[in-house]
Amino acid sequence: MNYELICSKVIAVTRLTGNFIRKESMNFDAAAVEFKGLNDMVSYVDKSAEKLLVRNLSKLIPEAGFTTEEETINTKGPVYNWIIDPLDGTTNFIHGVPTYSISIALYEEDKPVVGVVYEINRGEMFYTYKGGEAFLNNKAIRVSSRPTLADCLLATGFPYYQFEKQAQYMKLLSEMMQKSHGLRRIGSAAVDLAYVACGRFDAFFEYNLNAWDVAAGAYLVQQAGGNVMNFTGGEEFIETREILATNALIDGEILEAIKRTFNS
Numbered sequence: 001m002n003y004e005l006i007c008s009k010v011i012a013v014t015r016l017t018g019n020f021i022r023k024e025s026m027n028f029d030a031a032a033v034e035f036k037g038l039n040d041m042v043s044y045v046d047k048s049a050e051k052l053l054v055r056n057l058s059k060l061i062p063e064a065g066f067t068t069e070e071e072t073i074n075t076k077g078p079v080y081n082w083i084i085d086p087l088d089g090t091t092n093f094i095h096g097v098p099t100y101s102i103s104i105a106l107y108e109e110d111k112p113v114v115g116v117v118y119e120i121n122r123g124e125m126f127y128t129y130k131g132g133e134a135f136l137n138n139k140a141i142r143v144s145s146r147p148t149l150a151d152c153l154l155a156t157g158f159p160y161y162q163f164e165k166q167a168q169y170m171k172l173l174s175e176m177m178q179k180s181h182g183l184r185r186i187g188s189a190a191v192d193l194a195y196v197a198c199g200r201f202d203a204f205f206e207y208n209l210n211a212w213d214v215a216a217g218a219y220l221v222q223q224a225g226g227n228v229m230n231f232t233g234g235e236e237f238i239e240t241r242e243i244l245a246t247n248a249l250i251d252g253e254i255l256e257a258i259k260r261t262f263n264s
Helices: 003-025 044-060 090-095 163-179 189-197 211-223 251-262
Strands: 034-037 040-042 065-068 080-088 101-108 111-119 124-129 134-136 139-141 153-156 182-184 203-207 227-229 242-246
Touching (some): 003 044, 003 111, 003 124, 065 211, 080 090, 101 189, 111 211, 124 211, 163 182, 163 251, 189 242, 242 251
Parallel strands (some): 153 182, 153 203
Antiparallel strands (some): 227 242
């Protein structure tokens, strides 16, 4: 398979869907919001965007399966599978906060081969493919080269359900605030990961995320020279729903704090 060609076609599909989301944002009515669970919101924009993505991605690899956030389709392909989030940052979108994205990953035999994250309102297309580099709008990107936590800017997300780990998490945030240049909470994990990949953030950590939140962004970080792991340092960050993505230089400092905090 020509991964670069597939990636270029995914970018075109993503941009088309992004145009739809941007147009809908101009006249969006918050009354159209539904709740899937506690603080877990969805709108017709999420669902329509997902259907648009599925329809167009299906043309690229007809036999591929899909894992989708809004479950408009969920199938398992024999070799290839798409993992997509049509609107990562739905809460931002609903409240008119202009940071949200589309996240698309293609897996081949359970390994990522294409990753695309489109930050819609900034028009920033992050993408990578097997055998290539990581890019932002046609320019190659790399993770930062800051060697110590004290010099770094970190990103995280706050749990909006399953609060049983909240006390430990707040303890970890307090420590990271004191040991770094600060913490940011943008509201789209896909964007957080893309920002690690291009060096804006030096690390990102969060728990309770799903495959569609992180699959594309994590691949971007890896292809840009960074490391991605779970909270014990293992590779199974999707399975354990814990993710730490770094510039590959500050892993030890953050991972030690995470292990100490969550095991205390």
